Structures are given as C-alpha cells and as structure tokens.
C-alpha cells in the first residue's frame with residue numbers, strides 16, 4: 001500500500017537546480033534506501049518533503065492527503081544526520097518535550113524502555129551538552145520514535161553509533177517494518193543496509209536514475225547473483 005507519494009518535486013537554490021521534477025512513492029511495511037553521490041539532492045529532497053525547505057514545484061501526499069495539512073505532518077518522524085537536540089535540556093526533558101508537543105498520555109514507560117534499549121537510561125538526568133555524539137544520536141532516535149509516527153525519514157542513521165547501537169537500531173527498524181511503518185533511509189554506507197532494504201532509489205544530479213528492488217536493479221545492469229548493494233550502486237551511479 002502506498003503511504004507517501006512525491007510528485008514532480010523540484011527545488012532550486014538560486015539559479016542552481018538541486019532537485020529536478022522527481023516522483024516516487026513509498027510503501028507501508030517497507031524500507032526504502034535513498035542513495036546517491038555527494039550533492040545528488042537527497043537531503044534537499046527529504047527537507048522539502050518535511051517542509052523544512054520551500055519547494056519550487058511538486059506535491060507530497062500522505063495516504064492520499066496533501067502534506068500541507070498539519071494533522072498529516074504529525075504522521076512523520078525525521079531523524080537528521082546531526083542530532084537536533086537542545087544542549088541544556090536533560091535526556092528525559094527532551095522526551096517530555098516531545099510528549100508535550102504531541103499531547104501524549106502515558107509516554108513514560110515507552111520512553112524508559114527506549115532509553116534502556118539504547119543503554120542510556122543512566123544518562124536520563126544528564127544535560128545533553130555533555131553527551132557523546134553517539135549518545136546524542138540515540139536521544140534523537142528515541143525522540144523520533146516516541147509519538148509513534150507512521151513514516152520515518154532518516155538521514156545517515158548509523159554514523160556515530162557504536163556497533164551495539166547500530167544493531168539495536170537495525171532491530172528497531174526491522175520491528176517498525178513488521179508493524180507496517182514506512183521507512184526511508186538516506187545513506188552512503190550501503191553495506192549497513194544490505195539486509196535492510198525492500199527498494200532502492202538512486203539519485204544523481206537531482207534526478208532519479210534508478211528505482212526498484214535490489215533484484216530489479218541487478219537485473220537492469222545484468223549483475224551477478226551475489227553482487228552487493230554497493231557494487232550495484234557503483235555500477236549504476238558512476
């Protein structure tokens with residue numbers, strides 16, 4: 001089932017066209033990997049979807065409804081590459097902030113469970129300024145999960161996480177997929193999503209140059225059976 005549809009999205013920075021009339025859809029219960037060389041337009045695309053950047057043209061629909069409706073935007077969670085957290089709030093206050101913003105009831109148990117999964121429960125009263133980069137990333141992930149959104153847009157999720165953090169986050173992504181959530185992961189580290197993709201979208205110079213399952217992309221280039229996602233990407237994008 002299609003849960004998000006992007007139609008003809010275009011974004012210019014001044015005279016430079018960063019994203020050029022791209023269209024794609026994301027399905028519920030699937031993980032889509034958004035890949036592309038530096039400057040391909042991946043972050044611009046995600047930020048336009050979230051209305052963090054004003055798009056020049058195009059429309060985004062969530063379950064058939066325009067993303068312009070505020071209530072629809074609450075279905076989304078964004079996990080940026082650089083954790084967007086407040087230096088003088090404690091870890092727990094960040095989660096409380098999300099609970100207040102989304103008017104959540106009985107959020108504490110879930111918040112505690114998530115902090116435990118990521119091994120940062122003992123940091124709950126620490127101000128975020130003093131956390132390591134990976135710990136900040138974990139707080140940002142917990143914030144994204146707390147309001148139980150349906151669609152996750154995630155930029156470089158594994159950069160900065162330690163091996164256990166990566167494994168825990170992969171387990172969470174798999175669980176969300178099983179729950180029927182929609183997940184878009186933008187990453188350069190394709191080995192990290194080798195087992196974690198249903199569809200791959202490859203962008204280059206603001207355009208989509210490939211879109212399909214790993215098998216479909218492999219067939220497109222006549223690749224060998226055991227070809228890795230990284231090899232497929234390099235063959236298509238270079």
Ligand SMILES: Nc1ncnc2c1ncn2[C@@H]1O[C@H](COP(=O)(O)OP(=O)(O)OP(=O)(O)O)[C@@H](O)[C@H]1O
Nearest residue numbers: 013016017018036037038039040041042043044045
């Ligand atoms: N604020 C900005 N002002 C002007 N140009 C920008 C701005 N942000 C991005 N660009 C340009 O838009 C294009 C797409 O950039 P974008 O950051 O979306 O690419 P990306 O695929 O996310 O790259 P990376 O993998 O390096 O993070 C690039 O040519 C970049 O220089």
